[in-house]
Amino acid sequence: MQSFVKKYSIFLMLYIxxxxxxxxxxxxxxxxxxxxxxxVFIRMIVMAVTVxxxxxxxxxxxxxxxxxxxxxxxxxxxxxxxxNLYINYKTKTLFVTSLEVTTLAKSLYYPVMLxxxxxxxxxxxxxxxxxxxxxxxxxxxxxxxxIIMIVAHFTNTSFxxxxxxxxxxxxxxxxxxxxxxxxxxxxxxxxWYALEKIDDLTRTYYWISIIVAVYSSLLIGTxxxxxxxxxxxxxxxxxxxxxxxxxxxNKKMIATLxxxxxxxxxxxxxxxxxxxxxxxxxxxxxxxxxxxxxxxTKKGITKDQEKYIKTNKTxxxxxxxxxxxxxxxxxNFHKATPxxxxxxxxxxxxxxxxxxxxxxxxxxxxxxFQFGFLGxxxxxxxxxxxxxxxIGTFFRKFKxxxxxxxxxxxxxxxxxxxxxxxxxxxxxxxxxxxxxVSILAYAMLNARIFLRTDEDxxxxxxxx
Numbered sequence: 001m002q003s004f005v006k007k008y009s010i011f012l013m014l015y016i017x018x019x020x021x022x023x024x025x026x027x028x029x030x031x032x033x034x035x036x037x038x039x040v041f042i043r044m045i046v047m048a049v050t051v052x053x054x055x056x057x058x059x060x061x062x063x064x065x066x067x068x069x070x071x072x073x074x075x076x077x078x079x080x081x082x083x084n085l086y087i088n089y090k091t092k093t094l095f096v097t098s099l100e101v102t103t104l105a106k107s108l109y110y111p112v113m114l115x116x117x118x119x120x121x122x123x124x125x126x127x128x129x130x131x132x133x134x135x136x137x138x139x140x141x142x143x144x145x146x147i148i149m150i151v152a153h154f155t156n157t158s159f160x161x162x163x164x165x166x167x168x169x170x171x172x173x174x175x176x177x178x179x180x181x182x183x184x185x186x187x188x189x190x191x192w193y194a195l196e197k198i199d200d201l202t203r204t205y206y207w208i209s210i211i212v213a214v215y216s217s218l219l220i221g222t223x224x225x226x227x228x229x230x231x232x233x234x235x236x237x238x239x240x241x242x243x244x245x246x247x248x249x250n251k252k253m254i255a256t257l258x259x260x261x262x263x264x265x266x267x268x269x270x271x272x273x274x275x276x277x278x279x280x281x282x283x284x285x286x287x288x289x290x291x292x293x294x295x296x297t298k299k300g301i302t303k304d305q306e307k308y309i310k311t312n313k314t315x316x317x318x319x320x321x322x323x324x325x326x327x328x329x330x331x332n333f334h335k336a337t338p339x340x341x342x343x344x345x346x347x348x349x350x351x352x353x354x355x356x357x358x359x360x361x362x363x364x365x366x367x368x369f370q371f372g373f374l375g376x377x378x379x380x381x382x383x384x385x386x387x388x389x390x391i392g393t394f395f396r397k398f399k400x401x402x403x404x405x406x407x408x409x410x411x412x413x414x415x416x417x418x419x420x421x422x423x424x425x426x427x428x429x430x431x432x433x434x435x436x437v438s439i440l441a442y443a444m445l446n447a448r449i450f451l452r453t454d455e456d457x458x459x460x461x462x463x464x
């Protein structure tokens with residue numbers, strides 16, 4: 001059993017680097033109009049094995065009080081899920097079993113994998129060499145995404161990020177929003193890895209991968225990826241400037257890193273007018289003007305279009321019109337039964353036709369409508385605990401938070417929580433949540449060791 005725990009812990013770490021391959025195969029299958037995708041199938045199998053891994057790990061650590069808490073949590077989560085399905089089966093106008101069960105399975109991916117990664121990292125904490133593989137796996141995964149994006153771009157085989165505008169590219173990845181969220185969450189870790197690896201001028205070639213990643217990310221054309229890249233570089237720049245004024249720092253090397261960060265950031269601003277994301281902002285303004293003009297004609301516009309043009313222009317652009325879906329879902333929730341309000345309305349609240357089933361695509365809001373008041377508290381408990389714990393660590397160890405490791409880990413976690421609201425497709429999308437929960441688990445492990453020993457766990461970092 002102990003051998004299985006060790007080997008599976010290593011597998012979970014290596015599993016990260018295979019995510020882009022799963023997603024590109026999934027994109028191909030979606031292009032061929034296949035209903036059951038390879039990526040979803042593999043991820044569900046891994047989730048099932050991870051449940052078994054957690055059970056074995058907890059059995060081997062029965063003296064650990066946390067084990068009973070975690071078992072209790074999963075029992076509560078399972079009970080809540082069954083009640084949710086039963087209530088909606090009895091209540092909803094149209095209950096599509098395949099949609100409800102698939103959505104619930106995808107939702108459960110995050111808590112299972114978060115705890116799986118936390119215990120996997122804890123199992124490997126004594127092995128310094130293995131622990132250094134984590135940032136490397138993220139670095140390799142993002143490079144693989146960049147390669148796929150660029151090959152798709154130059155072979156003219158990319159999906160369009162915005163099919164109705166024919167703007168932006170998502171490479172061989174089907175969902176541009178999910179790809180944007182992946183880039184947003186992982187880019188700070190990539191910068192951390194590159195900055196740590198560049199310990200002399202002969203190793204600045206690591207920055208080439210950053211430039212390629214920036215280029216491929218900007219091909220997507222989404223505002224989320226642009227915001228995340230700029231925020232990540234600014235966080236790295238802030239950390240570098242603070243380190244420059246500290247004693248015993250290699251000022252020449254830090255100055256070089258600052259130069260790389262500044263040039264990269266400047267390049268993004270210079271290139272912005274030529275990016276797809278700048279054009280989508282212009283088209284959004286043009287579309288609002290067109291709808292307002294159309295509203296004055298005899299043909300008029302739909303109620304949803306009317307809501308869209310009446311929303312603040314900046315808000316409607318940032319939220320991509322999701323306020324309309326929010327109002328519709330909120331209306332359905334208001335009319336829901338007390339049981340549905342407590343345990344949730346399942347997939348896309350209440351709908352009479354499958355084609356009318358629309359998510360708000362803002363994770364926290366979708367989670368609330370899906371799981372209700374009580375269900376949301378249970379479902380979000382691990383994330384809330386991690387967030388509070390990491391915020392506490394940040395302020396208690398504030399002066400230590402400006403190394404490249406800590407500052408960019410903080411940036412990655414913050415972007416994960418932020419993008420869950422802005423772009424959605426983070427917490428409840430297995431292809432994205434795998435990155436988010438692994439980084440979150442890694443940050444939690446570092447924070448726990450730091451607070452317990454009062455020493456920064458330098459052995460958990462980038463291998464020099």
